[in-house]
Amino acid sequence: MTDFDYDELGLLVGFEIHQELDTHKLFCNCPSELQEEEAQLAIDRELRPTQSELGEVDQAALAEAAKRKWFRYKIHPDNVCLVEMDEEPPHSVNKEAQEIGLEIALLLNAAPVDEAHVMRKTVIDGSNTAGFQRTILMATDGKLDINGIKVDIHTICLEEDAARKAGEEGDRVDYQLDRLGIPLIEIATGPNFTNPKIAEEAALTMGRILRATGKVKRGIGTIRQDVNVSIEDGARQEIKGIQELSLITTVIKLEVERQVKLLEIKNELEKRGAKGIEEGIIDVTKIFSDTKSKILQEILSKDGLISAVKLPKFAGLIGKELTPNRRFGTELADYARVYSNVKGIFHTDELPGDGISSEEVRELKNAAKASEEDAVIIIGGKEREVKKALKAIVERANAALEGVPEETRRALVNGTTQFMRPLPGAARMYVETDIPPLVVSQAKLKKIKEKLPELPEERKKKYVKEFDLSEELARRMSVSENAELFEKLVEKHDADPTLVAATLEETLPYLEKEGLDAEKIGEEELDEIISLISQEEISKSALMPLLEKAAQGVPPKESIKQLGLEKMERGELEELITQIVDEKKELIEERGDRAIAPLMGIVMERVRGKADGELVHKLLEEKLRKYKT
Template identity: 35%
Template structure:
């Protein structure tokens, strides 16, 4: 059978996503900062965990699976972002309201209904990634929706929960975790099984990611957002895929999973799979059941307060506004996704400078300096440097070509001296043109231009030089 062209609808493809995104600020149930420290640990202790029965009375299947492997858990942490709460030696503090507010903001964007009261629950976790043996989670909103190019995708739940500890080492005898990550607030968004095909999954993941980043209150970088994808086709059990490194790999991974399910010879149990670096997936563990939740009585329920929840300006809307002032779609997105949008808003007040040139400079100077100017440090360049350089450009004191040159100076640790790049006056250009023309009697216009631009080294506008040159040959 040829699976090269999959008809997702015909196959009874069902797919939903779960997005976990770390929120900036303090931890969810204590005052620790969320540094995600990787420094040498000054806290170290050991525990053994066992599976406990959930509220339905049975021990969860996934929990049993982990306990069978019963072993020692070693915990390490940096005391700067870990306290007795993470160590399970002190009860949780009241829930971090700022983190809840971020979830409320997102809930409003997704047109979800906000719960009357946020009740924290305990979710059994027995792989040792939570010292207490459970993860705290709370429903914040439900029944939301996301508009996509292929129809509405339902958002049944939006939760706030605590991040688990990070596994750093597994041996036959023990598993070692870093506790620094434990307790970082996460927003968890689950979609309904409304995703139509593999490309659609990517679109939904990207859109949710965009909404989350639009709050400007979520963490950025590798490992701060995770997408789990649930996939099944007609007649087969659901498989949950974890560990996507990049969203763009999602369509290929899903396609491979559908083909794998198609090629199954016998019935397979629902289970969790993990994405491998080559885009294939491998068995991780059984699917966790519903026996995992019970109320957390140590945390007082919180009434959501929408009074001070500001509206989120979506990155996609911001990008559209930038397109209106002449930025390409690609550049507009790059800029709003970068941390330079605020600086751009300030620099764009220099009316004589094209907004697209400002944007291009802001999104490209770091990679360009790192690539082309070895040993220079673009992180030396501060907002004030940009402000001075673009003001000079606006007044015509320097040319566009000098902008990068000046930035490289700053990146080299030199003082920013605008004077040195001051644009050459028309009179000076004319004088130099006459001199060069007389010295190079048989040279072509192109060759003369080359000589002249080499002399001015970015301090004169090429168009102007050409104009004056043409008058003098």
């Protein structure tokens, strides 16, 4: 990965955060839960682009329509109703979701609108059965100071999540409808970031603010980041679906690298005198009738054809690497796959190879009338699909003459990106006619303001100062969904804050990793265990075995009896320590003060959770001092 001078390149980065809310669906009462079981029902649909109120059709919608896909929607009746199937008008907007949206807007210092209108956003990739996504502008003009950078928050919208893609086969795309309609908040920032790492830190801060509400979903897939990236001579790219915050820096750096390389291609084409390319598709099936290429053999065996197009002056540029393991030819192949059902392309920068001989390449170039400066693309398949693919490739090659086209791209797991569709325009938005506007009263805003949660940074400072937590534990606790429970347990039982915080943020996740069902350890069980420890009825060392038992559904007091964890009286403990010290005289004489560690292990093994480690350590120190004298 190349490091660039981002200021010199004029890097600008903004992002959109999409966070699912922890409430029922936005336009019906179905639960917002995903299903793992196989769907019981399915419906099939086709979607077509429509004109906006101004008579325009969005280019992204046209691009999707050109693929001629049809869609199968899989249905779980427990959390999908006629609303998601677009067989019934949407119900009233989820009031709880509205209030969460306004709460988030106020936390981000944004100005809520007086009247919120539901809009339709054209989406015909199949992820919405109606061919549009409903979205509601809740607030504008937010401001945040993140590490000294003034961040503009342009819009805060409440919208419905899309269906989950479940597979693809030929012209058919499968979706699960369980996610469709789950309310999410969309936060769009301005292009305030000129450094990839700072953009990532800002996204992390925004995520912490959202979690501070305690009203958002947690887990993989419940929060997604879209990043808008541009450089001065390049173009804005909307990169969608970054699910790991740690990937944001990599995605931005690689996108900058990709645009720089595309500009190098443009400059090289200008030097070569390249001009606009006409389609000029030719049939080259005969050339490959006896080919050794297994891929082409399979295509021909299924009555497919092989066609080619010449890209004048592109020789050597198709194979140019833009980002790790992705070349300009990969970009062309992405376009071909998006706009048709072909599986891939061959080009002369990588031939001969893959079973295609030098003689076949020579004949191919002759048929295409290609010079040494020209590249030739070949694609095999059904005639209609091949033509669509080659047409898309010619369009993308022509765009290379201009530099960097504006695109919507998909983030891949390694931080590189893949073409999805052209950037959408304003024509995709129009008014929802089935739902009346939502009035946002000052009384409602006042009520929400009175209950706003502390921001994570404020909470962290409080935990360090008032609860004496370490910086790291305070940071984790400040953004935890357990923050409220933490404060409640500490204050109710005058409990050790570090013990409570570590239990919630470290011990419970550890038990989950070990295969125990930590979900069974509810507030009631935690309250009882912390109370017993605080009242010194059991020792702190009894915490882990009690939690392990609670994860198995055994109540704490019953576990204490089963495990014999009643706290040992001090006198009894002192007698045990005296006995062990007498037994281990040789160890003490040999190691001196260093004997305390193995002695601690022996004592704790004997008491088995009936005594606190701190007290054991203190009594051992006293005993060893007396032993020396």
